[in-house]
Amino acid sequence: MPVVAQIGQCIYCHATNDLRDEHIVPFALGGQWVLGKASCPACADKTSAFEGDVLRGELLMARSALGIKTRHAKDRPTRKKAVLIRDSQPLELDLPVNQAVVELPLMEFEMPAYLSGRRYASGISVKGIRVYNVGQITPEELVREHGASGLQLTISNKAVSFGRMIAKIAYTYTVASCGLDALEVVYVLPALVGDVDDIGMWVGSEVSGPRGSLRLNQHRLALKTINRDVICGIQLFGTSSLKYLCVVGHLAPGKTIPAEAPLAMRSSL
Ligand SMILES: [Zn+2]
Numbered sequence: 001m002p003v004v005a006q007i008g009q010c011i012y013c014h015a016t017n018d019l020r021d022e023h024i025v026p027f028a029l030g031g032q033w034v035l036g037k038a039s040c041p042a043c044a045d046k047t048s049a050f051e052g053d054v055l056r057g058e059l060l061m062a063r064s065a066l067g068i069k070t071r072h073a074k075d076r077p078t079r080k081k082a083v084l085i086r087d088s089q090p091l092e093l094d095l096p097v098n099q100a101v102v103e104l105p106l107m108e109f110e111m112p113a114y115l116s117g118r119r120y121a122s123g124i125s126v127k128g129i130r131v132y133n134v135g136q137i138t139p140e141e142l143v144r145e146h147g148a149s150g151l152q153l154t155i156s157n158k159a160v161s162f163g164r165m166i167a168k169i170a171y172t173y174t175v176a177s178c179g180l181d182a183l184e185v186v187y188v189l190p191a192l193v194g195d196v197d198d199i200g201m202w203v204g205s206e207v208s209g210p211r212g213s214l215r216l217n218q219h220r221l222a223l224k225t226i227n228r229d230v231i232c233g234i235q236l237f238g239t240s241s242l243k244y245l246c247v248v249g250h251l252a253p254g255k256t257i258p259a260e261a262p263l264a265m266r267s268s269l
Pocket of ligand 1: 010011012013014015039040041042043044
């Protein structure tokens with residue numbers, strides 16, 4: 001794993017003992033870039049809790065179908081349940097993954113409340129879910145094969161955890177690009193390791209065009225500033241149509257973001 005910067009203190013709480021490396025894009029999503037010695041055990045526990053919600057939950061089957069490397073190969077699902085609708089009745093099937101419809105669900109949020117200026121209380125508003133088909137069979141094929149009329153789709157909603165995962169990618173990428181001392185305020189920090197549920201204030205989506213196809217071998221990250229607030233744009237799996245935005249924090253005096261991203265803006269699977 002390429003270490004893009006050695007930090008030497010926890011990027012969340014500044015502890016200096018027993019530090020671990022911190023992935024920018026999670027390893028479970030194929031992320032390669034690592035901040036060296038950047039997270040203490042207590043903070044790592046907190047961040048892996050919400051990442052686990054997303055990565056072991058809704059994305060587990062998709063990760064398996066895509067063949068993304070895992071440290072826990074034995075946990076990889078080999079079968080998937082499907083519910084078809086046949087003669088107006090539900091028909092339950094238990095299929096090997098390679099014969100099942102596998103969805104990669106990506107949540108579409110409202111714009112970050114901080115950027116849109118809308119009223120905001122807590123949590124994060126989901127506008128919709130973009131479902132990308134990543135299995136070896138399409139929903140139409142499965143439906144036809146079983147003489148059914150439809151396929152029931154069930155996607156669990158771990159929106160806050162998904163939003164926190166986006167914020168963690170954005171924050172670690174900002175630290176990698178600008179250094180830990182670049183931000184005088186880290187807006188997302190309380191939502192990452194505190195008990196504050198204000199993730200929708202800082203994280204959201206920007207829908208930039210018609211639904212695009214998935215490019216499975218890359219994630220794209222970029223930074224910009226608005227009034228010295230650092231905004232990170234994140235396109236997971238190269239989805240050109242769905243970009244996440246995270247208002248990471250406010251630049252300290254004299255600090256800037258680099259004109260050229262120091263990391264390759266893609267992380268291959
Ligand atoms: Zn810490």
